[in-house]
Amino acid sequence: MDHVSAARGRPGIALLLTAVALAGPLVPVAAAAASPGTEAGVELATDRRTGSAWLPYWGDTEAAYQDALEHADQLHTVSPFWFEASADRVKGHDGAGNEGVIDGLHRAGIRVVPTVTETPGAAEMAEVIQDPRRRAAHVDALLEMAGSRSYDGVDLDYEMMAATGNRATRERVRAGFNLLTRDLCARLHARGKECVVTVLAQVRGDVYDYRHLGKVADRVRIMGYDLHWSGGEAGPLSSKGWYEQFLRYATDTIPRNKIEVAFPGYGWDWAKGAKGRAGHLTWKEADSLRKQTGADYHFDAASGTPHFTYRKNGTEHEVWYQDAHGVAEQLPLLRKYGVQGTGLWALGFEDPDVWGALRGQ
Numbered sequence: 001m002d003h004v005s006a007a008r009g010r011p012g013i014a015l016l017l018t019a020v021a022l023a024g025p026l027v028p029v030a031a032a033a034a035s036p037g038t039e040a041g042v043e044l045a046t047d048r049r050t051g052s053a054w055l056p057y058w059g060d061t062e063a064a065y066q067d068a069l070e071h072a073d074q075l076h077t078v079s080p081f082w083f084e085a086s087a088d089r090v091k092g093h094d095g096a097g098n099e100g101v102i103d104g105l106h107r108a109g110i111r112v113v114p115t116v117t118e119t120p121g122a123a124e125m126a127e128v129i130q131d132p133r134r135r136a137a138h139v140d141a142l143l144e145m146a147g148s149r150s151y152d153g154v155d156l157d158y159e160m161m162a163a164t165g166n167r168a169t170r171e172r173v174r175a176g177f178n179l180l181t182r183d184l185c186a187r188l189h190a191r192g193k194e195c196v197v198t199v200l201a202q203v204r205g206d207v208y209d210y211r212h213l214g215k216v217a218d219r220v221r222i223m224g225y226d227l228h229w230s231g232g233e234a235g236p237l238s239s240k241g242w243y244e245q246f247l248r249y250a251t252d253t254i255p256r257n258k259i260e261v262a263f264p265g266y267g268w269d270w271a272k273g274a275k276g277r278a279g280h281l282t283w284k285e286a287d288s289l290r291k292q293t294g295a296d297y298h299f300d301a302a303s304g305t306p307h308f309t310y311r312k313n314g315t316e317h318e319v320w321y322q323d324a325h326g327v328a329e330q331l332p333l334l335r336k337y338g339v340q341g342t343g344l345w346a347l348g349f350e351d352p353d354v355w356g357a358l359r360g361q
Contacts, residue, residue, distance in 0.1 A: 003054070003081070003117065003157060003198075003223070003345065049076035051358055052221070052260055053344040054115060055101075056081050057093040064348035065101055071355050072108035079155045079196070081346070083116040083145055087128045088137050090116060090145045097149050111152040113196055116142060118158045122165025122173050122207075125158070129176030139184050146193060153194025155221070156181065162200055162207040170207050178212045185216040194218045198262075201227075201246040214254030221343050222250060224330075225264035225322070230277040234270035234318040238263075239303035243330055247337040261334055262343030263358075265350030267321020274315065282349035286321040304329035324353035331361050 051074045055064050068078045082096035102112050118125065128134045146154050161173045185195035198221040199208040213220050227242050228235035243261075250259055267286045268278035281289065290297060293310035300307060307320040334342070342358055344350060 003115075003159065049074060049109075050340045050361060051075050051342045051344065052077040052079065052113075052219075052262075054079045054081050054346040056346045056348065057095050060348055061095060064346070065104065067347045068105060068110065069108050072110055074355060074359060075110050077111040077113050077152075077196075078105050078347070079113050079115045081117075082114045085116050085118045085138070085141065087120055087124065087134065088141060090141045099149065102149055102151070106150070111194070112150070113153040113155050113194055114145070114151055115155040115157045115198070116145070118160055120160065122161045122163075122169045125161040126165070126169055126172040126176055129180045130172060135176070135180055135183065138180065139187060142184060143187055143191075146188065147191070151193065153188060153196060153218070154184070155196040155198055156184065157198035159200065174207050174209055177207070178209050181213060181216050185218075196221060198223065201242070203242075203245040203249050210250060210253040214258055217258065219258050219260055219341065220250075220254050221260045221262055222246065223345070224261045225345065228268070228320065230268050230280065234268075234272075234278070234320065236300060236303035236305040236307070236320050237267065237322055238305060238326075238330065240330060240333060241302075243333040247333060247339065251337045251339065256338045257340075259339045260341035260343045261339060262345050263327050263330070263354070264322045264345055265354065266345070267319055269317055269319045271312075272316040272318065281319065281321060283321060283323055283351045284349070286319055287323070287351070289319065299325060301329075323351040324357045327351075327354050328357040328360070331357065334361065 053068060053075055055061070055068060055078050057080065068075060080096070080098075080101065081093070083090050083092055096114075105112050120128065128138055142154055142156075158177065161177070165173065181195070181197060188195045195217050196219045197213050197217045199210070199213070201222050201224060202208060202210065210220070224243060224246075225237045227238050247261070265283050267281045267283070269281050269286075269289075270278040289310070290308050295308040295310045298307050299305075305320060305326045306323050307318065309316060309318050311317065334340070340361065342361055344354070
């Protein structure tokens with residue numbers, strides 16, 4: 001899984017969430033909707049800012065926060081990766097609701113739209129979102145979180161339901177997710193907040209109904225990575241041909257001004273012949289590893305991604321990742337399809353030169 005696997009692949013991260021990791025009492029929804037922070041956040045972003053980025057809750061969170069501030073002129077939104085939903089509750093990871101981060105981003109003119117992932121798989125999630133009562137309770141929990149701080153909206157990044165289940169279950173998830181996003185987006189809009197939905201890249205109709213999401217959501221973020229992922233065979237995280245395919249489908253179904261294509265600032269390290277998942281590397285870690293091992297830098301022109309190989313304890317490793325060179329090679333495809341919105345997974349992971357490449361978008 002894309003974002004989820006990246007988070008769970010980090011060493012030393014406890015993903016058992018605290019019962020309520022919101023630092024402080026909840027703010028009533030009505031009060032939060034009228035708060036100065038929220039009003040400022042909604043009005044701050046300008047058309048010249050075409051980017052968004054996720055802020056991870058693990059690792060050097062201060063460096064990630066400073067990264068956002070340093071590139072505030074390019075970012076209209078930052079999504080702290082702070083929350084996880086069960087069937088009827090929304091819990092926070094460590095550091096969730098940090099008001100210093102929220103206020104600092106607002107002062108820099110950046111909207112704060114926290115990301116919520118989900119724990120139920122397809123079968124359980126289908127039961128929740130198909131049932132009117134349970135769906136309403138789920139939406140209520142999301143709205144309670146959205147009103148707990150001066151957030152500018154919610155980013156719904158539900159991936160577990162998209163990667164599990166048989167065809168019939170996935171069809172139920174698709175229909176139920178349409179109902180969930182319909183209800184959530186309407187109620188967020190009534191509070192003056194944004195409704196953002198993050199989805200896996202699709203080249204045809206699947207769990208995510210792009211056409212419906214393009215109608216109800218303010219923005220649809222497409223994860224332009226993990227074409228080859230940690231649980232599969234080694235290869236590029238993204239490719240020009242793949243971008244061409246999913247952009248063609250996305251622009252046929254979603255208004256172009258609502259689409260964001262997110263680029264990876266990371267890679268995977270596959271050990272040849274080894275069982276289990278590949279290791280997660282940020283760009284910084286990949287670049288450092290290449291230099292430490294003396295590996296040659298290779299750039300695959302067909303996909304638009306760098307890669308290298310090295311040996312460790314007699315085992316050959318193959319690393320594929322993304323850097324500024326690759327992003328610059330793939331950006332013309334966004335322009336070809338009239339898509340200006342970009343995203344980054346994640347702050348603090350990326351090649352610093354990526355920002356220069358994105359500025360040209």
